[in-house]
Each structure stands twice: as structure tokens, then as C-alpha cells.
Amino acid sequence: MSDHHHDIFKLHTPEFNQLNNRLDRRNFLTKTSLGIGALALGSLLGNDLLGKGVGSKGGEIPASTLEEEILRAIPHIAPRAKRVVYLFMSGGPSQFETFDYKPKLVEMYGKGLPDSVRQGQRLTSMSANQSTLPIVPSVFKFRQYGESQTWLSELLPFTSAVVDDLCIIKSIHSEAINHDPAITFFQTGNQLPGRPSIGSWVSYGLGSDNKNLPSFIVLVSKNAVKDQPLYARLWGNGFLPSEHQGVQFRAGKNPVLYLDNPEGYDGADRKQMLEYLSKLNTLQNEPYGDPEVQARIAQYEMAYRMQTSVPEVMDTSDEPDEVFNLYGPDSRDSGSYAANCLLARKLLEKDVKFIQLYHQGWDHHGGLPAGMAKQCKDTDQPTAALLKDLKRRGLLEDTLVIWGGEFGRTVYSQGKLQANDYGRDHHPRCFTMWMAGAGVKPGISYGETDDFSYNVVKNPVHVHDFQATLLNLMGVDHERLTFKFQGRRFRLTDVEGNVVKDILT
Numbered sequence: 001m002s003d004h005h006h007d008i009f010k011l012h013t014p015e016f017n018q019l020n021n022r023l024d025r026r027n028f029l030t031k032t033s034l035g036i037g038a039l040a041l042g043s044l045l046g047n048d049l050l051g052k053g054v055g056s057k058g059g060e061i062p063a064s065t066l067e068e069e070i071l072r073a074i075p076h077i078a079p080r081a082k083r084v085v086y087l088f089m090s091g092g093p094s095q096f097e098t099f100d101y102k103p104k105l106v107e108m109y110g111k112g113l114p115d116s117v118r119q120g121q122r123l124t125s126m127s128a129n130q131s132t133l134p135i136v137p138s139v140f141k142f143r144q145y146g147e148s149q150t151w152l153s154e155l156l157p158f159t160s161a162v163v164d165d166l167c168i169i170k171s172i173h174s175e176a177i178n179h180d181p182a183i184t185f186f187q188t189g190n191q192l193p194g195r196p197s198i199g200s201w202v203s204y205g206l207g208s209d210n211k212n213l214p215s216f217i218v219l220v221s222k223n224a225v226k227d228q229p230l231y232a233r234l235w236g237n238g239f240l241p242s243e244h245q246g247v248q249f250r251a252g253k254n255p256v257l258y259l260d261n262p263e264g265y266d267g268a269d270r271k272q273m274l275e276y277l278s279k280l281n282t283l284q285n286e287p288y289g290d291p292e293v294q295a296r297i298a299q300y301e302m303a304y305r306m307q308t309s310v311p312e313v314m315d316t317s318d319e320p321d322e323v324f325n326l327y328g329p330d331s332r333d334s335g336s337y338a339a340n341c342l343l344a345r346k347l348l349e350k351d352v353k354f355i356q357l358y359h360q361g362w363d364h365h366g367g368l369p370a371g372m373a374k375q376c377k378d379t380d381q382p383t384a385a386l387l388k389d390l391k392r393r394g395l396l397e398d399t400l401v402i403w404g405g406e407f408g409r410t411v412y413s414q415g416k417l418q419a420n421d422y423g424r425d426h427h428p429r430c431f432t433m434w435m436a437g438a439g440v441k442p443g444i445s446y447g448e449t450d451d452f453s454y455n456v457v458k459n460p461v462h463v464h465d466f467q468a469t470l471l472n473l474m475g476v477d478h479e480r481l482t483f484k485f486q487g488r489r490f491r492l493t494d495v496e497g498n499v500v501k502d503i504l505t
Contacts, residue, residue: 075206079475080439080505081400082209084202085344085355087383089375090183091228091362094409094424095432095453096138097372100170101151104451105137105411113412117454124177126365126414127425133412135452136422139369148443155376158384164443165387165396166434167503171447171456174407174428174463179228179363182406182428185463187234189492196238196483198467199354201492202474203244204237205481209351212309214247214302216354217347222251222335223378225361225371235356239485241295243302246356249343251335255314259306270307274300313346326389328381338382345389348399362405365414366423387436396437400473404433411452430456433466439473439505446503464497472499 096102113133127133140153145160150168152160159166176182181191188195196204199216208215218235235246249255261270278297285293316339323342324331330338337359344355359379364371383403390396408431409424430449436442448458468478471492478497482489 075475076477076480077472077475079473080398081437081473082398083348083351083353083355084199084400084402084470084474085348085357085386086199086402087341087357087359087379087404088183088186089362089379089403089405090224090230090358090360091179091364092182092405092407092409092426092431093362093375094138094364094368094372095170095430095449096409096411096424097140097155097368098153098376099151099168099432099434100449100453101142101153102137102411102451102453103142105135108135109137110134110417113452113454117450117452119455121429122177124426127410127412130414133410134417135411136413136417136424139420140372146443148445150443150445153376155372156380158381162384162387162436165391165436167436167440167442168432168434168445169447169461169466169500169503170430170432170445170449171458171460172404172408172431172433172463172466173456173460176407177426177428179406179426182426183228183234186406188238189464189467189494193231193233194238195490196240196244196492197233197235197246198470198492199235199246199356200237200240200244201471201481202354202476204240204483205471205476206353206474208353212302212305213313213347213350213352214306215352216244216246217352217356218246218248219340219343219355219357220248220250221337221340221357221359221378223330223333223337224359225374227361227363230358230360234358239490240483241291243295243298246354249310249314251339256306256310259303259310261307270304274304309350313350314343316342316346323389327385330378331382331385337379338385341382341386342389345386345393345395348390348395349393364409364423365425367421368409368423369420390437398438400438400440400470401436402433402470403435405431407431408453411454427454429454435503440503441505444503446500459502461500462496464493465500468493468497469500469503473504 111134113135138153140155142151142153144150145152146164148164150163150166152163174182174185176185176191184193185191187197189198199218203215206215216235220230232248235248237245247256250257254260277300281293281297319342327342328338330336331342333339337357340357344357347355361371361375387396387401390399390401407426407428410427412425413422414425415423430453446459447456447461449455450457471478471481478491478493482491
């Protein structure tokens with residue numbers, strides 16, 4: 001091909017045409033006039049409107065005009081919560097041993113689950129071949145606590161002291177009956193991997209209120225039983241720009257991987273290196289408009305700032321003994337669930353938008369009484385302490401706290417039923433979660449299950465309903481927070497989900 005024909009070919013490439021269109025008079029005047037207003041609006045909102053607001057980084061096709069960017073970046077409704085801490089109990093905690101009191105089961109001990117209750121519902125392969133499904137009540141005692149007179153298990157003595165702050169939802173339900181699709185569904189809105197996580201959607205939609213820390217941070221308990229694996233894709237960005245993925249903070253000398261300078265390098269010229277790298281990335285971005293280039297620039301800049309901010313926020317040595325006593329003895333052990341709860345409070349004070357704690361070990365197919373006792377001992381005090389600490393610091397009023405797993409457990413024992421020793425299989429048809437803090441009614445129980453905690457009988461709340469409600473509390477309409485990918489617009493709740501207005505203040 002001659003140079004002349006080669007030049008003509010280049011002039012007709014989509015990339016060149018797109019770049020050329022950006023320079024015409026209409027686009028210049030439109031974007032200049034709107035740009036001044038956008039900058040003013042961004043300063044009033046106090047967030048990174050143009051850098052990380054909704055729609056500021058397009059999918060395959062970016063927003064066509066700056067007007068669309070501005071309208072999508074403004075909170076859709078008045079936000080009740082500024083930040084979220086989501087305590088995810090991986091493995092599926094049993095509602096029978098925690099929040100869903102079923103006294104009538106005592107007289108049905110050992111009897112088979114009635115067909116009228118099961119209604120032909122799907123069982124896992126682990127119990128589908130059992131000749132009988134023997135009913136087993138909880139071996140733990142329940143009492144009523146607080147002004148709300150809420151029934152709680154004896155396994156939760158510290159939670160009982162804050163029960164009047166909780167909005168307990170007993171009618172959560174899901175279609176996923178196995179761990180990986182169930183936890184993936186909760187975290188991304190779809191049972192198949194590849195979608196953005198809930199924290200990434202919040203980061204994409206609302207940006208950050210702290211320029212020196214990621215808007216989405218993940219903490220995984222080091223002291224939990226590793227019964228079910230956790231994958232980084234659970235806090236991944238999916239098809240959203242990569243700057244919105246969750247950043248895992250670990251225990252130990254290097255809490256964020258690859259953040260510290262290499263051994264033997266003092267980092268004196270790190271800022272200069274990043275400036276040159278940013279120029280190279282900008283040159284790469286100009287002809288192609290690839291949003292991932294902009295995301296990479298933002299990530300390098302964030303990593304540089306985090307070299308100072310992360311050591312500061314991870315250091316709990318200046319916390320008084322009273323705080324460590326509040327969270328329990330494990331709170332001095334970096335990386336434990338208790339220490340992560342304390343760290344979450346520090347991150348919330350820094351206005352990190354979304355914090356996710358994962359605590360494994362709730363998958364009790366056998367030895368459930370002993371297993372539940374250990375899990376509650378490890379998590380009950382730190383969880384209640386987090387609520388108390390946030391409340392006394394004035395943070396609970398604009399922070400949403402969430403507790404729950406991917407599904408519940410069955411009323412029948414999996415395998416042979418023995419005295420004071422039993423297991424429970426997976427049960428997605430009804431289970432319990434709770435919310436507390438900004439925007440939710442305190443001291444209430446919402447939804448009801450039947451006498452077997454097998455079916456929802458009042459006020460069902462689907463996983464997509466829970467997700468829609470969470471976004472609503474953050475000021476986001478779940479139907480409008482979308483991202484175009486592979487020719488369609490995706491959202492966290494897919495094509496479903498209704499805000500549970502009855503639990504909102």
C-alpha cells in the first residue's frame with residue numbers, strides 16, 4: 001500500500017474520526033460551557049464527580065454528552081448512608097442457632113420433615129439420598145432482650161446488648177443452593193462469575209470521599225476456619241474500570257501487596273517516575289480513548305498516596321486499652337476478625353465508602369453445636385463492639401452495618417442424628433440477616449418464616465431486594481446505576497429487585 005493510500009486509510013479509521021469529532025466547534029462550545037458548571041457542581045457535592053462519578057468512565061461506548069455524565073453522577077435520591085461496612089459470614093450461618101427461634105420443634109425431635117412443608121423443593125446432593133430428614137431443634141436456649149423483646153440465642157450475649165439497634169430480616173431468600181454460586185450471587189447479583197461486585201458498583205457510582213485510600217477495601221479474617229474458599233473475584237470489578245475493584249488489606253508487614261518500594265530502593269524519585277509514566281499513558285489514551293488507561297493512571301497515583309496513608313491507618317498502637325477491651329482479646333492480633341472490626345472503624349473514620357469483612361467457618365454439616373459456639377465466640381463481641389464504637393463516635397447515624405451469609409441451614413439434620421450433635425445442610429429458601437445504622441429502623445424484626453424455618457410466610461426479601469435497598473440507602477436508584485458492556489446495559493440487580501421500604505426510616 002502506498003503512503004498516500006495508507007494516509008487515506010488512517011483518516012477513515014473510527015479512532016481518527018472520533019478524535020477529529022472531539023475538535024469540532026459544537027463539541028468545543030458545548031463541553032466548555034458545561035465543563036465550568038460541572039466543576040462547580042463537583043465542588044459542591046464534595047466528591048470526585050468527573051473522575052469517578054457514575055458514568056465518568058464509559059463501557060464500550062462512553063456517555064454521549066457531559067450532561068449525561070453530570071445527571072448520572074448526582075445521587076438519585078437523598079442518601080441516608082455515607083458509608084457501608086458489610087460483615088459477610090461465609091459458609092451460611094444457621095438461623096436456628098442465632099436469630100430465628102422455633103420452640104415448636106422441640107416436640108418434633110427426630111420426626112421426618114413433612115412433605116407439605118418441603119413442597120418438593122430442591123435438596124443438595126449431600127442429603128438428597130437420605131431415607132429420612134429428621135427434624136432437630138437447636139440445643140441452645142433463647143431469651144428475649146432489649147426494649148424490642150427480640151428473641152436471641154444464648155450464643156450471642158454481646159449482640160443482645162445492642163439488639164435494639166438491629167433491623168433483623170428473617171425472610172431473606174435465594175435460588176442458589178451451593179456455596180460458590182450463592183456467595184457470587186450475593187456479591188455480584190449473578191450466580192456466574194464475571195460481574196462487578198457490590199462494593200465495586202458503589203465505588204463506580206459514588207466515587208470516593210478520601211483521595212488517599214481506596215473507596216472499596218476488603219478484610220479477610222486470618223483466624224477463621226477455612227471450610228469454604230474465598231476468591232478475589234468476589235470483590236472484583238468485573239467489566240467496570242479496574243480502579244473500582246476491592247483492595248484487600250492483609251495482616252503483617254505488607255498489608256497491601258506490591259505497595260512498598262523494592263528492597264534497596266529509597267523511593268526518592270518515585271513521584272518523578274509516576275509523572276513520566278502518567279504522560280506516557282496519557283499519550284496512549286489520546287488516540288484510543290481506552291478507559292482502562294485512565295484507570296491505570298488513577299491506580300498508580302493512588303498507590304503512591306497509599307504508601308503514606310496505609311501505614312497510618314493500619315497502626316492501632318495508639319488505641320487505648322479500653323478500646324481493645326471493648327473489641328475483645330483478639331483485637332490485638334492483627335488480621336483476626338476482632339482486629340479487622342477495629343480496623344474497619346478506623347477506615348470508616350477516614351470516610352472509606354465500602355468496607356467488606358469476610359469471616360469463614362459457618363458451613364456446619366456436622367458437629368454444628370460445637371462449631372457454632374466457636375464461631376459466635378470469635379465474632380459476637382467484636383461485632384457488637386463495632387456497633388457500640390460507631391454509635392458513641394456519632395458514626396452509626398450515617399454508616400450502614402450489614403451482617404449475614406450466603407444462605408441459611410435446614411431444619412433437618414444432615415446424616416445421622418445423635419444426642420447434642422448434629423449438622424444442617426444448605427437452605428436458601430429462608431434465612432436471617434440484619435442491618436443497623438443509617439436509614440434502617442432499629443429494634444425491629446421483619447419478615448416471618450413457618451414453624452420449621454423452611455418457607456417464608458410473610459414479607460419475603462430476595463437477594464436482589466436486599467441489594468436494591470442497600471443502594472437506595474446510599475442514594476442510588478438501582479435501576480439507574482448501569483454500565484454498558486457487550487451491547488447491553490448491566491446493573492447489580494439485573495432485571496429484578498425492589499427496595500424494602502418497610503424497614504427504612
